[in-house]
Amino acid sequence: MMRNGDKYAVAVRKPDKEIAVDVKNTKDTNNIWHKLPIIRGVVSFIESLVIGLSTLMYSASFFEDEDDPVDKSKLSEEELKKLEKKEKAEMGGTLVLSFVLALGIFLALPYFLSLALNKYISSQALIAFIEGIIRISIFIGYVVVISRMEDIKRTFMYHGAEHKCINCVEAGKPLTVENVRSSTRFHKRCGTSFIFIVFIISVFVFMFIRFDNTWIKLGARLLLVPIIAGISYEFIRLAGRYENAVVDLISKPGLWLQRLTVMEPDDDMIEVGIASVEAIFDWKKFQEENEGSF
Numbered sequence: 519m520m521r522n523g524d525k526y527a528v529a530v531r532k533p534d535k536e537i538a539v540d541v542k543n544t545k546d547t548n549n550i551w552h553k554l555p556i557i558r559g560v561v562s563f564i565e566s567l568v569i570g571l572s573t574l575m576y577s578a579s580f581f582e583d584e585d586d587p588v589d590k591s592k593l594s595e596e597e598l599k600k601l602e603k604k605e606k607a608e609m610g611g612t613l614v615l616s617f618v619l620a621l622g623i624f625l626a627l628p629y630f631l632s633l634a635l636n637k638y639i640s641s642q643a644l645i646a647f648i649e650g651i652i653r654i655s656i657f658i659g660y661v662v663v664i665s666r667m668e669d670i671k672r673t674f675m676y677h678g679a680e681h682k683c684i685n686c687v688e689a690g691k692p693l694t695v696e697n698v699r700s701s702t703r704f705h706k707r708c709g710t711s712f713i714f715i716v717f718i719i720s721v722f723v724f725m726f727i728r729f730d731n732t733w734i735k736l737g738a739r740l741l742l743v744p745i746i747a748g749i750s751y752e753f754i755r756l757a758g759r760y761e762n763a764v765v766d767l768i769s770k771p772g773l774w775l776q777r778l779t780v781m782e783p784d785d786d787m788i789e790v791g792i793a794s795v796e797a798i799f800d801w802k803k804f805q806e807e808n809e810g811s812f
Contacts, residue, residue, distance in 0.1 A: 527797035559751025650721030679791035690812030711772025
């Protein structure tokens with residue numbers, strides 16, 4: 519999946535080996551919510567979750583259970599609307615469930631585990647710091663486990679194809695399979711880096727939460743999640759625009775983690791990545807306008 523401005527494209531390698539490409543418009547990105555620092559990060563994060571889930575469902579539709587196929591071309595307009603409504607409801611339910619599980623595993627669990635340290639450590643700031651280390655450790659362990667699953671591994675390989683295509687274009691090279699293959703699979707603006715930055719920033723923000731009540735303290739953490747996400751988004755924007763020692767140093771942990779979530783794709787996957795780029799982005803014009811800066 520590639521996104522450019524108010525459009526995004528998802529390319530899928532169908533069972534017959536042909537590549538299907540679907541281009542859709544997103545909501546207006548020129549509104550005030552996409553311009554306000556911090557707020558734009560929260561809005562973009564929510565939009566990315568919705569788009570990511572919808573594209574996964576779109577790609578899965580090409581590999582439906584053969585015992586119960588749904589031929590949408592044979593459905594009436596009313597039946598098609600009901601099916602689309604059902605799919606949207608399922609997507610919404612999946613999104614909410616995923617979000618709740620993520621908060622439970624990566625926010626609540628580390629917090630309650632850290633409460634056991636109250637018997638041995640008097641400094642609440644230190645306990646919050648250890649809580650953050652526990653949270654990061656759980657996340658890394660989670661990524662390591664799922665990266666060994668075959669379906670997730672293929673997803674991470676397609677993730678690599680996306681990165682390599684972007685890096686190829688930004689390096690000023692023609693977008694060919696050969697050039698993409700030789701490009702790096704790591705990128706500072708990756709969602710993996712964003713999530714890792716969220717965890718790092720949360721460590722320091724949560725150290726300043728001072729409440730005696732356990733549940734109020736947990737509630738404060740939940741309320742601060744959108745703000746932390748917004749701050750992390752601003753850093754990712756900064757990292758993508760500037761090159762300096764400080765930005766590079768803070769970006770390194772996220773780039774290291776990409777060794778688990780971004781894998782080398784095969785040529786078929788690279789072709790799919792190229793198809794999604796060319797559906798929404800005139801890379802030749804981009805390179806002509808930026809000639810000399812590569």
